[in-house]
């Protein structure tokens with residue numbers, strides 16, 4: 001089997017789905033040459049599991065990244081560039097995100113803005129910063145069409161952000177979270193249109209309801225199972241998947 005990709009970057013990779021993505025990528029039979037595991041506090045206690053994992057895999061590079069801080073993004077781009085030498089970055093996974101349980105009655109302006117900042121503005125800043133490296137990867141890869149092996153941006157979303165499905169889910173208004181992920185979906189649609197000519201595939205993926213700090217113990221899906229599914233989906237993405245809204249099993253979801 002051909003490798004999924006040569007280089008991959010995962011934001012928010014110190015716990016939850018991000019940490020498991022890095023673990024499973026590193027443990028592949030044909031792993032990426034470079035796995036950039038981004039974490040906003042790599043030297044603190046929050047970064048311990050990631051540091052322990054990186055100690056076992058020399059292809060994992062732990063890099064500081066606070067997605068809503070432009071100077072952090074700029075510094076991270078320099079670090080990634082120094083590892084890639086003159087090569088491009090093939091796969092960017094915008095996984096970092098925050099939830100909020102605010103309701104119509106309780107939501108405050110600051111919470112709305114803060115969740116939008118992390119879930120929408122953050123991924124845009126990260127894409128802006130790494131776009132030259134993604135474009136470089138697309139240009140230097142000789143294969144026709146689009147794939148994660150060539151150049152791709154994957155944004156982690158939720159099916160709760162589907163407007164059509166939203167009318168069926170009445171018990172979780174989650175105003176800041178669902179609205180921010182719906183906005184991230186539109187950002188991804190815009191990216192897919194704009195970057196098609198550059199050969200960069202852009203897709204949103206719903207990981208399922210997963211047992212993590214965000215998903216809670218009530219979630220039916222283990223993080224291992226969700227990430228196994230996501231990686232299979234990534235391996236099968238092609239030109240026809242750009243601009244798609246998929247779940248961890250590869251099913252299409254309505255916008």
Ligand SMILES: NC(=O)c1ccc[n+]([C@@H]2O[C@H](COP(=O)([O-])OP(=O)(O)OC[C@H]3O[C@@H](n4cnc5c(N)ncnc54)[C@H](OP(=O)(O)O)[C@@H]3O)[C@@H](O)[C@H]2O)c1
Pocket residue numbers: 011012013014015016017018039040041046065066067068094095096097098118122156157158159206207208209210211212213214215216219
């Ligand atoms: N779990 C689910 O059921 C589920 C369902 C649908 C979608 N998702 C999506 O899947 C993604 C991962 O979710 P998860 O369940 O793994 O969440 P999680 O366990 O809460 O982990 C979130 C990760 O994002 C990082 N992060 C948050 N804000 C950040 C910022 N400003 N800059 C950099 N990193 C930041 C966190 O870092 P710190 O440790 O520093 O806070 C942590 O590594 C999210 O985008 C989420 O919306 C999850």
